[in-house]
Amino acid sequence: MAKVKGDIVVDIERCKGCEVCIDTCPTQTIAMVDAVNGKGYHYMQNVNDACTGCTNCAIVCPDGVITVYRVKV
Amino acid sequence: MTETTIKSDIIKPENLVYKKTDLMTDKVLSYCPGCGHGTTHRIVMEVIEEMGLMEDTIGIAPVGCSVLAYEFMNVDMQQAAHGRAPALATAVKRLMPHKTVFTYQGDGDLAAIGTAETIHAANRGENITIIFINNGIYGMTGGQMAPTTLPGMKSSTSPYGRDLDMMGHPLKITELVAQLPGTHFVTRQAVHTPANVRKTKKAIRKAFELQQQKVGMTFIEVVSNCNSGWKMTPVQANQWMVENMFPFYPLGDIKVDGEILKNN
Amino acid sequence: MEKELRLMKGNEAFGEAAIRAGTDGYFGYPITPQSEVMEYLMAEKPHERTGMVVLQAESEVASxxxxxxxxSCGKKVMTSSSSPGISLMQEGISYMAGAELPCVILNVVRGGPGLGTIQPSQSDxxxxxxxGGHGDYRLITIAPSSVQEMYDSVKLGFDLAFKYRNPVLVLSDGAIGQMMEKVEIDKQxxxxxxxxxRDKYPWATLGRYKGRERNIITSLDLDPxxxxxxxEALQRKYSEIEKNEVRFEKINCDDAEYIFVAYGTSAxxxxxxxxxxxxxxxxVGILRPIxxxxxxxxxxxxxxxxVKGILSVEMSAGQMVEDILLAVKGKTxxxxxxRMGGIIPSPAEVVTALEQKFMKG
Incomplete structure (x- = not known):
């Protein structure tokens, strides 16, 4: 079975830390970080390399801060 | 080190699978964290981009939280007086029937002050698409009771909960609009999960396709959250929406191909 | 070429002028004494003559x-109504003034306040x-005093509306709207x-054509x-209008010792x-503001x-007289x-008023 590997790029400064994306990740790749951005929001980030590039987080993000990449490996 | 190499290998233009559409401007959205407006804006713009409609689309923004929708939607936009968006859209479409015309309105705008404009544009069968965001509250003015506020639901003007004897009943305007012969496709969706976002986007695409066939009004309600107005975290607000809003405003198609579905 | 002449009601003339001026859309709601405008338009089938859209709306608010x-799409659009309906439109008119949108609005005035009467008045x-609505704005206001001028006000109205990107109000009244006179009709x-x-009005929202920046029509700017x-830009525009667009008629003013200042039916x-x-x-002479x-x-x-005195004659409690007082600066x-409530004064009673106010005691 072809495996896919994904990665995301987060526009940290636009993230408002709503956390709506967190539970949509099937591989628990994303989490809120303790740091805050320029607006004072905690932001989300990928915390391991389990991402499959499923785009769930990006699709549900109200602020459109997530860009998703995916390759077959 | 290996991981970093793998990552940079993946993050390459040819591997891109999802990116905010260019039909959303780069302006930071004025909405509260977790608000469904941003998601809905984005999928409306994605559909316009995917259908190649940018050059022929005119959007109408309401008064309410999404009053500044024109700052974010990167297409030609008009900003309407409170509740009047369907009147603007009527004229735009009548004068230029080949354009794609949509309004984007909240529940206060569409179901209270703009009820007459909504009902009559629908009843005339205007070939426009109405995107209707229902979060059961007046968000922008600070969380007052809306025509859609649920029985018993607290708001700043129903601080002890909506008392039906005193304040009247919530209005299911989408069911009402579906009764009118001028509407062709009426549906109620949500954008709180990836699956719902995909469904809503499909409905929007269907509506814009139907608009080109000139079959009458297409009407999409998006039941959404208002975590600021509801005084919850965004995740709690979505949960509350599922538990309280959806039973009263059930998701799904209400009218398809001009026919009201049986369970409605 | 021989002129095309017709005998028409003021309201009908306005409707015909709308078609002839190349109007794109008329949106209205019935109200006496102006319903003939939309009736005429519907009967004429302008969608067949020129492609003009005529739509009966659910209210003046919608219109x-x-x-x-x-x-907002750069189209020539117009409506007509009478006083109570025009009151309902004030919100939209304010938004249009704020967003700098051209249009022509006809008010065939009837007596107020409230539902008042259906008879002619000049109390608006x-x-x-x-x-009229909220905010600091002005409408270019044209006051026809004949059926011909009611006809001509459509073309003049659109010319001024687009020149200044500003709503134009044609302030007629029930007498001129209802009476029949000879009208000279323009070519289509x-x-x-x-x-x-696209060429003439690059601000129009017609779609983001060929990748240009998007156009936005709004009256909102939250930044004070x-x-x-x-x-300030609006005020400069209104000053330009005041400088360039004053229209009036003087009759027998050269030797006048008294003048009537009056517009519309009163004139x-x-x-x-x-x-x-x-x-x-x-x-006596007449100065008629147009x-x-x-x-x-x-x-x-x-x-x-x-002159020794100026008599403002207006079918109202005295509204225009305030502008005359501002103009006169105490010089006479x-x-x-x-008269109010839909009463049109007789010529003789105006003379009596002149005599009583200026020549007695």
């Missing part, structure tokens, strides 16, 4: 907002010339194509500094009053230096004579 939508002067002006609109600059009454007065040996905003302040002031006596 004016349909104008907002159409005007303040509403028409001083703004073609409607603008979409390409012509920018909103103030926008207001027609005053023509007869002037004849009656002159037979009595009272040298534009009420901009008001012919300079022309009234000039007359004030010549100013009085108002008017």
């Amino acid at each position: 004016i907002n349909m104008l907002y939508g159409g005007a 002067y303040f509403q028409s010339t001083k703004g 002006v073609p409607r603008h194509t979409e390409e012509e609109i 500094a920018r909103q103030e600059r926008h207001n 027609r009454i005053c023509q007869k009053s002037m004849q009656l007065a002159r037979k009595k040996g009272i040298k 534009t009420l905003f901009p008001f012919p302040y300079a022309q009234v002031e000039e007359m004030a230096e010549q 006596r100013v009085e108002h004579y008017g």
Whole structure:
């Protein structure tokens, strides 16, 4: 079975830390970080390399801060 | 080190699978964290981009939280007086029937002050698409009771909960609009999960396709959250929406191909 | 070429003028005494003659907002109503003034306040010339006093509306709307194509054509500094209009010792009053403002230096008289004579008023 590997790029400064994306990740790749951005929001980030590039987080993000990449490996 | 190499290998233009559409401007959205407006804006713009409609689309923004929708939607936009968006859209479409015309309105705008404009544009069968965001509250003015506020639901003007004897009943305007012969496709969706976002986007695409066939009004309600107005975290607000809003405003198609579905 | 002449009601003439001027859309709601405008348009099938859209809206509120939508696309759009309906439109008119949208709005005035009467009146002067809705804005206000002028006000109205990107109000009244007179009809002006609109009005929301930046039509700017600059620009525009667009008519003013200042139906009454007065040996002239905003302040002031008194004749409690007083700056006596509630004064009673107010005691 072809495996896919994904990665995301987060526009940290636009993230408002709503956390709506967190539970949509099937591989628990994303989490809120303790740091805050320029607006004072905690932001989300990928915390391991389990991402499959499923785009769930990006699709549900109200602020459109997530860009998703995916390759077959 | 290996991981970093793998990552940079993946993050390459040819591997891109999802990116905010260019039909959303780069302006930071004025909405509260977790608000469904941003998601809905984005999928409306994605559909316009995917259908190649940018050059022929005119959007109408309401008064309410999404009053500044024109700052974010990167297409030609008009900003309407409170509740009047369907009147603007009527004229735009009548004068230029080949354009794609949509309004984007909240529940206060569409179901209270703009009820007459909504009902009559629908009843005339205007070939426009109405995107209707229902979060059961007046968000922008600070969380007052809306025509859609649920029985018993607290708001700043129903601080002890909506008392039906005193304040009247919530209005299911989408069911009402579906009764009118001028509407062709009426549906109620949500954008709180990836699956719902995909469904809503499909409905929007269907509506814009139907608009080109000139079959009458297409009407999409998006039941959404208002975590600021509801005084919850965004995740709690979505949960509350599922538990309280959806039973009263059930998701799904209400009218398809001009026919009201049986369970409605 | 021989002129095309027709005998028409003022309201019908306005409708025919709309088609001939290449209007793109008319949106209205029935109300006496102006319903003939939409009746005429519907009967004429302008969608077949020129492709013009005529739509009966659910209210005047919807009508004016349909104008907002159409005007935002650079289309020539118009509506007509009478006083109570025009009151309902004030919100939309304010938005259009704020968003700088051209349109022509006809008010066939009836007596108020409230539902008032269906008979002619001129009691909407303040509403028409001083703004009417919320915010600091002005409407270019044209006051026809004949069926021909009602006809001509459509073309003039659109010319001014697009020149200044500002709503134009045609302030007629129930008498001129309902009476029949001879009208000279223009040749048909073609409607603008979409390409012509793109060229002439680059601000129009016709779609983001060929990847240009998006166009936005709005009256909103939450930043007070920018909103103030926008207001200052509006005020500069109104000053330009005051400088360039004053229209008036002077009749027998050269030797006049008294003048009537009157517009619309009152100006027609005053023509007869002037004849009656002159037979009595009272040298009376008429200064008839054709534009009420901009008001012919300079022309009234000039007359004030010549005459013994000015009688403002208006079917109201005295609204225009305030502008006359501003113009006159105390240089001569100013009085108002008017009837209210839908009563049109007789020529003789205007002369009597002149005599009583200026020549007794």
